[in-house]
Amino acid sequence: MSALPRFTHLLVLPHVRVQNANAISSSLTHGFPSMTAFLGLMWALERKARQAGLALEFNAVGVVSHGWQEQVTEGGFVKSFRLTRNPVDKDGSTAAIVEEGRIHLDLSLVLAVHAEHWDAQTQAHDVSRIADLLAGMRVAGGSVLAPAHAIAWRQRPWLADLTGSEEDRRKSFREVCLRLLPGSALVARDDLLAARLSQLRASAPETTHLEAWLSFSRLHWRHDPQADHNKGRWVSDRRKGSGWIVPIPVGYGALGPVHAAGSVAHARDAATPFRFVESLYSLGEWIGTHRLQAPHHLLWYADSRPDDGLYRCRNDYRPAGSTADPLSA
Template sequence: MKTYIVLPDVQIHNANAMSSTYTIGFPAMTAWLGAVHALQRNLSVWDPIFSDITFSKTAVVCHSCNLQVQKGYRNAIIGTANPLKKKGGAYERPPFIAEARVHVTVTLVIETSRVLPEYKERCEHAITMLLPTMKIASGDILKAGKAEIVYIDEEKDYGYKPLIAKMMPGYVLIERRDILEQEAAGSEDGLDTLLKFLRIHCHADSSSESDRTDWTYERAIPGWIIPISVGFKAISPLMQVSHQRDMTKPHRFAENIVTLGEFKMPYQFDDIDDMMWHYEYDEEQGLYICRNQKLQ
């Protein structure tokens, strides 16, 4: 028997779309797992009876994604104007840094433990009340459905089908690190390999019988493949630096890790574990990452 918490139709306004230093689009996986971890901590404070609750894995199901850009030959970020600032006897607009924002609606499915059936309604009520007070990926939660706790018996014939039905219609984001690992056997640069699978080839076919031009589009592999940020790699040892946020903890400089991801419909999964993301730490390589695929 496994226990899952379903947070349906969470509408997030102005989420951070800059998932890494060079990718803009769907928020980074670190933002989703970070929000779930924050929810776990808030829940333990809200009701001490849930002080030992754990949220171990998370699946993200996207229902809509509206990137705030002006579309054209080249996309441009839609910026927001800061309030006027008085300088001398006149008012002028202060400078600002363009921020990539996205409006998204998602369903979060969280694998949990230590939620007894007699506390089911109590836990659902606490999460439903807590969620609107939080931020996800720096965005404001405008609306969210009632949290629901689902108990799944894996030995039954229908298995995870009741849980998968709650995710429809939507697209589950999974990791496709395996694609890059297969190509990385050669000497090709990692970024070039990533761009190879994101590139779209356009072909124009002009027919002599009419003036119409037919376009065909091809990609290296089928599927809805996107770049996703899945964590950080350390580029410095653990140390203390001036003006760090928490002086009681060691500090470490790090850079983003970007890999390939894929959006797939929930009905294409036979096992719910294939959708779930979890934290992973590799001390030897200095990796702080979110994993979806099992290690080979």
């Protein structure tokens, strides 16, 4: 397993408003873009920054959600995506509709930046340039909206310096967490999937990893055997205080070998080796930023192991009470 890459600063791009981002994060999940989209955004932004002459490395990204509006029908228990109607074909017949899920987002991006000899004057110029570059990019397929004049001050990017002593780093990160309130950060909870699988296999040994994962996509209600039979009571498997747990895609797994560049017809890039993959799934949790104890709790980074056919997004969050060093990253 790889480790969180080195970084010297956290660049915060607060309250980025995104219109019509992709709400379908995988073939089995929806409701918020996949972390693969934000890692892709980070790499694309780094390339643009280097082309603009900025000597910076973006090595990890954190995402904090402040609000969202998924474009679905209102009313009723079952909801459907609001779809656009495509123009008719040349012969006048109705064109096929490819289902697209869209969501409006208000989110903050936290980029782990590694920079050598980054003085204050250069920082101010670079941060402003990065914000300008982001304004012209797509975020998970959505368009970045221009800052509203009334709240433009909330959308000014800023830096947190993590090059000082351990105590200085702790204070800087704590300031980041508090300034991002109210907001929820997505963190990885792979540990819960293993625990749920063990729990289910205690009564049903044939339970698969997929079934354990799907059990987190719904609420299971049952009659409480300890309740008064004259009154009755229904309880769910989501106990109060158990957290906002959601199934999420975390990368891709290979379905076959790597093909030489240009050998697969209709590939997007004929100059890059090609490989067929499928989504990898795990669990995530939305937690308030005030509960984050260290940068590696917030940040996601790439863990690519081509020999094993794995291309994963990693996050090193540990629940409260963990013995891991909170500043080991």
